[in-house]
Amino acid sequence: QVQLVQSGAEVKRPGASVKVSCKASGYTFTDYYMNWVRQAPGRGLEWMGWINPNSGDTHYAQKFQGRVTQTSDSSITTVYMELRRLKSDDTAVYYCTRGGDWDAFDIWGPGTMVAVSS
Amino acid sequence: SSELTQDPAVSVALGQTVRITCQGDSLRSYYASWYQQKPGQAPVVVIYAKNKRPSGIPDRFSGSSSGNTASLTITGAQAEDDADYYCNSRDSSDDLSRVFGGGTKLTVL
Numbered sequence: 173q174v175q176l177v178q179s180g181a182e183v184k185r186p187g188a189s190v191k192v193s194c195k196a197s198g199y200t201f202t203d204y205y206m207n208w209v210r211q212a213p214g215r216g217l218e219w220m221g222w223i224n225p226n227s228g229d230t231h232y233a234q235k236f237q238g239r240v241t242q243t244s245d246s247s248i249t250t251v252y253m254e255l256r257r258l259k260s261d262d263t264a265v266y267y268c269t270r271g272g273d274w275d276a277f278d279i280w281g282p283g284t285m286v287a288v289s290s
Numbered sequence: 291s292s293e294l295t296q297d298p299a300v301s302v303a304l305g306q307t308v309r310i311t312c313q314g315d316s317l318r319s320y321y322a323s324w325y326q327q328k329p330g331q332a333p334v335v336v337i338y339a340k341n342k343r344p345s346g347i348p349d350r351f352s353g354s355s356s357g358n359t360a361s362l363t364i365t366g367a368q369a370e371d372d373a374d375y376y377c378n379s380r381d382s383s384d385d386l387s388r389v390f391g392g393g394t395k396l397t398v399l
Binding site for chain 1: 320321323325327332333334335338339342344376378379380384386387388389390391392393
């Protein structure tokens with residue numbers, strides 16, 4: 173079945189970087205964009221950006237430009253999201269989600285908790 | 291970036307009909323999609339392209355749109371519909387970007 177499996181929880185110090193992975197299976201990896209969405213504790217969903225695994229093209233929310241990099245490795249059907257210069261308010265659950273037909277985020281990973289604390 | 295505005299909380303009696311709305315300039319040009327999220331779980335898409343339902347989503351969920359407002363309607367709300375609901379659409383100032391509404395907490399009484 174179609175699924176996204178994400179890497180495990182992370183604890184980071186302020187100023188550090190984190191790289192979260194998302195492995196896709198059950199569909200043609202290069203046929204769909206992958207998006208990243210985060211959710212701080214008790215807060216709403218926040219879209220971070222997307223990557224086209226076929227071309228490597230990316231587009232990020234203005235808020236994260238210069239601090240985030242999304243990459244993909246088609247040989248292992250995995251996308252990555254790296255966030256640098258972490259701050260305490262980057263503490264959140266980070267989700268990968270597939271961009272399906274008609275702009276729907278149709279498949280979601282289980283989320284990866286990233287805690288930033290000194 | 292553009293914004294999508296949702297009421298923070300809505301309640302409905304069991305079995306009754308409830309409408310959750312999402313307002314924003316981008317909705318005049320782009321479809322909204324709707325996501326249900328229960329505590330400790332990843333979101334699930336319930337409506338996309340204004341009124342398409344993924345397989346497995348009950349037909350009591352429907353969507354509509356008029357002007358700058360998109361709506362999610364639950365006809366005959368069930369206890370299991372008690373959840374947070376988020377709308378999403380493209381950003382009107384940058385159509386390669388996406389934006390979520392702030393979310394609506396639906397309580398089924």
